[in-house]
Amino acid sequence: MDHLNLPVALALRGVSKRFERPAVDALDLTVYGGEFYALVGPNGAGKTTTLRMVVGLLRPDAGSICIDGIDALHDPVAAKQLTAWLSDEPMIYDKLTPYEYLEFVAGLWRIEPAIAEERARDLVGWLGLEPHAHERCEGFSRGMRQKVALAGALVHDPKLIILDEPLTGLDAGTARQVKDVLRARVRAGGTVIMTTHILEVAERMADRIGVIAGGRLIAEGTLDDLRRQTGTTATSLEDAFLTLVAEQVAAA
Amino acid sequence: MSQPASLTWLAGHEFRLGWRDWVSLMTAGGRTRARNALIALIVIAIILHFFAYWTVAAYADADLVSDIPALVGITGLLVLSSSLLLSQAMESVTRAFYSRSDLDLILTSPASARKVFAVRMARIAVAAVVLSMLVAAPFINVLVLLGGFRWFAAYGMVVAMGAVATAAALALTIALFRLVGARRTRLIAQVVAAIIGAIFVIGLQIVAIFSAGSLSRFAALQSDWMLRHAPQISSAFWWPARAVLGDYVALAAVTAFGLGALALSIALFSRRFGEHAVAASGVSSATVRQRRWTSGFRWRSVGHVLRQKEWTLLRRDPWLISQTLMQILYLVPSAMMLWVTFRTGNDAFIVVVPVMVMAAGQLAGGLAWLTISGEDAPDLVATAPIAGRRILLAKVEAVIGMISFIFAPLVVVLGLDAMAPAVICALGILLATSAATAIQLCFRVQARRSQFRRRQTSSRVATFAEAFSSISWAAASALAAAGSWGAIGPAVIAAGILAGVWIFSPSRT
Numbered sequence: 001m002d003h004l005n006l007p008v009a010l011a012l013r014g015v016s017k018r019f020e021r022p023a024v025d026a027l028d029l030t031v032y033g034g035e036f037y038a039l040v041g042p043n044g045a046g047k048t049t050t051l052r053m054v055v056g057l058l059r060p061d062a063g064s065i066c067i068d069g070i071d072a073l074h075d076p077v078a079a080k081q082l083t084a085w086l087s088d089e090p091m092i093y094d095k096l097t098p099y100e101y102l103e104f105v106a107g108l109w110r111i112e113p114a115i116a117e118e119r120a121r122d123l124v125g126w127l128g129l130e131p132h133a134h135e136r137c138e139g140f141s142r143g144m145r146q147k148v149a150l151a152g153a154l155v156h157d158p159k160l161i162i163l164d165e166p167l168t169g170l171d172a173g174t175a176r177q178v179k180d181v182l183r184a185r186v187r188a189g190g191t192v193i194m195t196t197h198i199l200e201v202a203e204r205m206a207d208r209i210g211v212i213a214g215g216r217l218i219a220e221g222t223l224d225d226l227r228r229q230t231g232t233t234a235t236s237l238e239d240a241f242l243t244l245v246a247e248q249v250a251a252a
Numbered sequence: 253m254s255q256p257a258s259l260t261w262l263a264g265h266e267f268r269l270g271w272r273d274w275v276s277l278m279t280a281g282g283r284t285r286a287r288n289a290l291i292a293l294i295v296i297a298i299i300l301h302f303f304a305y306w307t308v309a310a311y312a313d314a315d316l317v318s319d320i321p322a323l324v325g326i327t328g329l330l331v332l333s334s335s336l337l338l339s340q341a342m343e344s345v346t347r348a349f350y351s352r353s354d355l356d357l358i359l360t361s362p363a364s365a366r367k368v369f370a371v372r373m374a375r376i377a378v379a380a381v382v383l384s385m386l387v388a389a390p391f392i393n394v395l396v397l398l399g400g401f402r403w404f405a406a407y408g409m410v411v412a413m414g415a416v417a418t419a420a421a422l423a424l425t426i427a428l429f430r431l432v433g434a435r436r437t438r439l440i441a442q443v444v445a446a447i448i449g450a451i452f453v454i455g456l457q458i459v460a461i462f463s464a465g466s467l468s469r470f471a472a473l474q475s476d477w478m479l480r481h482a483p484q485i486s487s488a489f490w491w492p493a494r495a496v497l498g499d500y501v502a503l504a505a506v507t508a509f510g511l512g513a514l515a516l517s518i519a520l521f522s523r524r525f526g527e528h529a530v531a532a533s534g535v536s537s538a539t540v541r542q543r544r545w546t547s548g549f550r551w552r553s554v555g556h557v558l559r560q561k562e563w564t565l566l567r568r569d570p571w572l573i574s575q576t577l578m579q580i581l582y583l584v585p586s587a588m589m590l591w592v593t594f595r596t597g598n599d600a601f602i603v604v605v606p607v608m609v610m611a612a613g614q615l616a617g618g619l620a621w622l623t624i625s626g627e628d629a630p631d632l633v634a635t636a637p638i639a640g641r642r643i644l645l646a647k648v649e650a651v652i653g654m655i656s657f658i659f660a661p662l663v664v665v666l667g668l669d670a671m672a673p674a675v676i677c678a679l680g681i682l683l684a685t686s687a688a689t690a691i692q693l694c695f696r697v698q699a700r701r702s703q704f705r706r707r708q709t710s711s712r713v714a715t716f717a718e719a720f721s722s723i724s725w726a727a728a729s730a731l732a733a734a735g736s737w738g739a740i741g742p743a744v745i746a747a748g749i750l751a752g753v754w755i756f757s758p759s760r761t
Contacts, residue, residue: 055635080637091629093561095568103549107557108636113549120549135541136568152632 006032008066009160009191015053015063016215023049025215026063031193031208033068033159036186038206039195040237042245046215047195051162054193055085068159081109084153088165090145091152094138098129098148101137102155109156116155123151127177143174150178154185161185163194167201179205203237211241213248257363262371270375297390304390312399317497320482326493332452333388334413337380339449341421344376346441349425349525349532359526369525370518373422377514381414402498409495409503412510419513426521426528434531439570454584554638558646559653562623565701566654572622572704605677605733606726608662613684613722616655618704620692623647626701648689655685673733680729687721687750694757713756721749 012029016022024046031037039047052058054065056076065072065079072079092101099120106116124133127147132140137148146166153161161182167175182192183205196202202209203223211219211226219229223237230243254260275286316322348369358368388410395403424444428437483489495503552560566572624647627633633643659681667674695714724746731739 055631057631057634077637077639080635083635085631085635087631091632093565093628095565096561100564104557104561105632105636106549107552108554108633108638110554110637113551117549 009033009068011066013064015060017049017060022215033191034189035191036205036207037193038202038209040202041212045212047212048164051164055083055162082159084158084161086149086153086163086166088168090149092137092145092148095136097134097136099133102151105152106155111156119155123154127151143170160191165195199237199241211244213245218248219244259367262367266371266375300390304394308391308394309398312395318485323490323493324482326496330492334417335448335452337413337417338420339445341376341380341417342441342445345421345425346438348372349529350438355529365526366522369522373518377414377418380417381411384410384414405498405503406496408507412507415510415514419517422517422521429528555646559650562650602733605673606730608677609680609684609729610722610726612655612659612681613688616651616685617688617718619651619654620689623650624692625696625699628700630698651689676729676733680725684722684725688718691717691753694753717749717753721746
C-alpha cells in the first residue's frame with residue numbers, strides 16, 4: 001500500500017501514560033485512512049492503554065492525538081463522532097434487545113433515524129442476529145454479545161474503528177463473521193485498528209503490523225518489513241514477533 | 253487436623269472466607285482504613301451503649317415476668333427482630349443457591365454437596381446470630397450491668413432467633429423452588445424477603461394510625477384491644493419473652509426449639525441442594541422476547557435517549573425493582589396517614605411530610621447509584637460524542653423523573669388538603685433527591701447494575717452521608733411544615749453534609 005497518497009486517520013505524537021510505571025512511553029504512531037492496522041505485543045506492553053487514550057477513555061500525561069485531523073484532546077466530542085470502540089468484553093445492556101441497543105447507540109451518535117434503522121437491519125442480517133433481534137441480550141452467548149457490540153460499533157458508520165482483542169473467546173464461525181465484516185469496512189474505505197494476541201489473524205488481515213513492547217513501538221510495517229527488521233529468516237509473524245520482543249527484553 | 257472435604261474442613265474453609273470478607277468490608281485492604289474502622293467501631297459501640305442506657309436502664313431492675321403489657325411489648329419486639337432476621341436469612345439462602353462464585357467448582361468435585369450445603373446454612377445462621385448480637389449487645393450489656401446476670405439469657409434468645417429465622421428461610425426458599433421453579437424463585441424470594449422485612453413494622457404502623465392516629469408502632473402493641481386479647485400469663489406463648497427476662501427453663505426450651513428446627517431443616521433439605529443449585533445455574537440462559545419492533549427508530553435528543561435507556565432498564569429488571577421496593581413499602585403508612593388525615597381533617601399530616609422526604613432521599617440514593625455508577629456499558633457511553641457533563645445531567649434527570657413519578661400523586665393529594673405543607677413537602681423531596689444524587693455523583697464508581705446490593709458497602713461514607721442528608725432534609729421539611737424557623741437548623745446541617753461530601757469526595761481528589 002502506498003501511504004504517501006493516503007490521508008492520516010490517526011496520528012499519535014509523543015504520547016505517554018504512567019500508572020505505577022510507564023505504560024506508554026513517548027509513543028509515535030501513524031495509521032492511514034483505509035488501512036487495517038494490527039497492534040501486537042506481549043501482555044502489559046501498553047496496547048490497550050494506547051487505544052483507550054485514542055478513544056478518550058484515558059487522558060495521556062503527555063503528547064498529542066489527532067483523529068482525521070481533529071485534535072482529540074482539545075475537541076474530544078468531534079473526534080468521538082468519527083470513532084467506534086469495541087473491547088474484548090462486550091459492552092451491551094442485558095435488558096435491551098439488539099434492535100433497541102442499536103437504536104440507543106444511533107441516538108448517542110445522533111444518526112438520522114431512517115438511516116440508522118436501515119443500517120441496523122443490514123448489520124443484524126450480516127451478523128446472523130436476525131432470529132434473535134427481538135430477544136433481550138441477557139440470554140445471549142459470548143459470541144452473540146460480541147456480534148451485538150460490533151453492530152453497535154458500526155451502526156453510526158465510523159471512519160475509524162478501534163478494536164481491543166475482538167476475537168477473544170469467539171468460536172471459529174463467529175470469528176470468521178467478525179473478520180469478514182471488518183474486511184468489508186476496510187474495502188469500503190474505513191480504517192480499522194485492532195490489537196490481538198492471535199498473530200495469525202494479524203498476519204492474514206492487517207495491511208501493517210505494529211509491535212509494541214514496554215510502551216514503545218519497536219517495529220512496524222508489513223510482514224516482510226518485520227522480517228527485514230529482525231534480520232532473520234523468520235517465516236511467520238510469530239517468529240518475527242518473538243525475535244523482536246526477545247531483543248527488546250535483552251535491551252531493557 | 254480435619255480430613256479434607258469433611259464437615260469440619262468445609263466449615264473451616266467457610267469461616268476463612270467469611271472472616272476475610274468481613275475484614276475486607278471493614279478495611280478495604282488498607283492498614284490505615286483498618287485502624288480507622290476499629291476506632292469508628294469503638295466510637296459507635298460507646299454511643300450505642302449510651303443510647304441503650306437512655307432507653308432501657310429504667311427496666312433493668314423491674315420484675316416484668318408477670319407483667320402482661322411488658323410481655324406484649326417484648327414479644328412484639330422479638331417478632332419485629334425475627335421478621336428482619338428472616339428477611340436477611342432469605343436473601344442469604346437465595347444467594348447460596350444462585351451465586352456461582354465457587355458452586356461450579358464444588359459441584360463438580362467429589363465432595364459431598366450435602367455437607368457443603370449443611371455448612372453454608374450453618375454459616376448463614378451464625379452470620380444472622382452475630383449480626384443480631386452486635387445490634388442487641390449494647391442493650392443487653394446495659395441491662396446486665398444494672399440488673400444482674402439474669403439478663404445474659406437475652407443472648408441465648410438471640411441464638412434461638414437466628415436459628416429459627418434460618419430454618420424458616422430455608423423451608424420457604426425450598427418451598428418456592430418446588431412451587432414456582434428455579435427461574436422465578438430468585439425474584440419471588442427477594443420480593444418476599446423485602447416484604448417480610450417491612451410488613452410487621454408497616455402493619456403495626458397502619459394499625460396505630462387507625463387506632464391512635466399515630467405512626468408509632470408501639471402504640472398498637474400497648475392498645476387496650478391488644479392487652480384484652482393477650483393470652484393468659486401461664487401460656488407458652490410468652491416463653492420467648494420470658495427467656496429474654498431470664499427464665500432459664502423458657503430459655504432452654506426456646507433455644508432447643510430453635511437449634512432443633514435448624515438441624516431438622518438442614519437434614520431434610522440438604523439432599524436436594526445439588527439439584528436446586530444446578531437448576532438455578534441454568535436460569536441465566538433464559539430467553540425473553542420483547543414486543544415486535546414496529547414503530548422503527550425515532551428521533552430523540554441525546555438526553556431523551558439516555559433517560560429512556562435508564563427507565564427501560566429499570567422497568568425490565570424486577571430484581572432491581574424488588575430491591576428498591578423496601579423503600580417504597582415504607583411509604584404505605586404515610587399514604588394511610590394521609591388518607592386518615594384527609595378524611596378526618598386534623599393536622600397530623602405534619603408527620604407525613606418528613607416520612608415522604610426521607611423515603612424520597614433514600615430511594616433517590618439507590619436510583620442514582622443505578623444510573624450513575626451502575627452503568628453496564630460505561631465505555632460505550634464514554635466514547636459517544638457527547639460532553640461528559642451532558643451525560644451526567646441526563647442521568648440526574650432520569651433519577652428526578654422517577655422520583656417525581658412516584659411521589660407526585662402523594663404530594664397532589666396532600667395539596668388538596670393543605671397547600672402550604674404540600675409545597676414544602678415537594679421542595680423537601682426535590683432537595684433530598686438532589687442531595688442524594690449529588691452524593692452519588694461525588695462517590696461514583698464503575699460497577700455493574702447486578703452489584704446493586706453491594707452498593708452500600710462500596711462506600712460507607714456515601715451511605716452514611718446519604719442517610720444523614722435525608723434525615724436532615726426530612727427534619728427541616730417537618731419543621732417548615734409546622735411553621736417553625738427551627739427548620740433552618742437541619743437545613744444548614746444537610747447543606748454542611750453535602751459540602752463535606754464534596755470536599756472529601758474521591759471524584760474531586
